[in-house]
Amino acid sequence: MIFVSRRERFNAAHRLFKPDYSDEKNLEVFGKCSNPNWHGHNYILYVTVRGEVNTDTGFLIDLKDLSEIINKYVIDKLDHKNINLDVDFMKGKLASSENLAISIWSELDKALKDSNADLYMVKLYETENNIVEYYGPEI
Numbered sequence: 001m002i003f004v005s006r007r008e009r010f011n012a013a014h015r016l017f018k019p020d021y022s023d024e025k026n027l028e029v030f031g032k033c034s035n036p037n038w039h040g041h042n043y044i045l046y047v048t049v050r051g052e053v054n055t056d057t058g059f060l061i062d063l064k065d066l067s068e069i070i071n072k073y074v075i076d077k078l079d080h081k082n083i084n085l086d087v088d089f090m091k092g093k094l095a096s097s098e099n100l101a102i103s104i105w106s107e108l109d110k111a112l113k114d115s116n117a118d119l120y121m122v123k124l125y126e127t128e129n130n131i132v133e134y135y136g137p138e139i
């Protein structure tokens with residue numbers, strides 16, 4: 001069993017809020033991320049897959065292929081977008097890093113179905129200090 005990771009980056013806007021809260025209550029619960037006129041983060045995404053090395057190629061998965069999958073199913077949908085308004089897999093969800101990591105996992109898990117590699121971890125840096133890791137619904 002070997003683990004391979006790919007790093008990708010995207011910039012996106014969001015707002016953490018509940019529509020039934022007042023702006024004051026949202027500020028109290030969600031802090032600066034509740035700013036009514038949105039704000040952005042420079043997110044960094046680590047995707048780790050695991051499996052057995054293919055003896056023909058010496059790879060678990062070609063990292064170019066992994067990067068293409070991450071870009072097609074995740075980064076292209078998020079980069080320079082508004083997470084609350086523009087992203088199909090975030091519709092109706094609170095745009096927290098936790099929910100984003102879980103949703104990214106779900107998109108990538110589907111996209112990697114036919115690959116030699118199994119999704120192991122999604123790690124999302126919202127800032128250099130705020131980091132979320134998700135290992136799938138079974139952990």
Ligand code: NI
Nearest residue numbers: 014032033041
């Ligand atoms: Ni924020």
